[in-house]
C-alpha cells in the first residue's frame with residue numbers, strides 16, 4: 001500500500017484521513033505521536049506552529065514561502 005503525502009502550496013504536508021492509520025509518526029526518540037482519528041493530518045513545514053509537528057495555521061501569518069519546485073526538479 002502506498003501512502004500519499006501532499007505538499008500544500010505555501011502550507012503544511014497533508015496525510016489523508018484514509019492513509020493516516022497506516023502512518024507511524026514519532027518524535028526524535030522514537031516515541032509515537034498519536035494522530036487524530038478520522039481526520040486529515042497536517043504537518044507543519046514552516047516552523048511557526050505552536051503545535052509542532054502539527055500545523056496550526058500560523059504559516060498564513062508568517063507568509064511562509066514553501067516553494068519546492070527547485071527541489072523537485074533536482075530529483076530527476
Ligand code: FES
Pocket residue numbers: 011012013043044045046047048049054055056057058059060
Ligand atoms: S505549515 Fe502551517 S503552521 Fe507551519
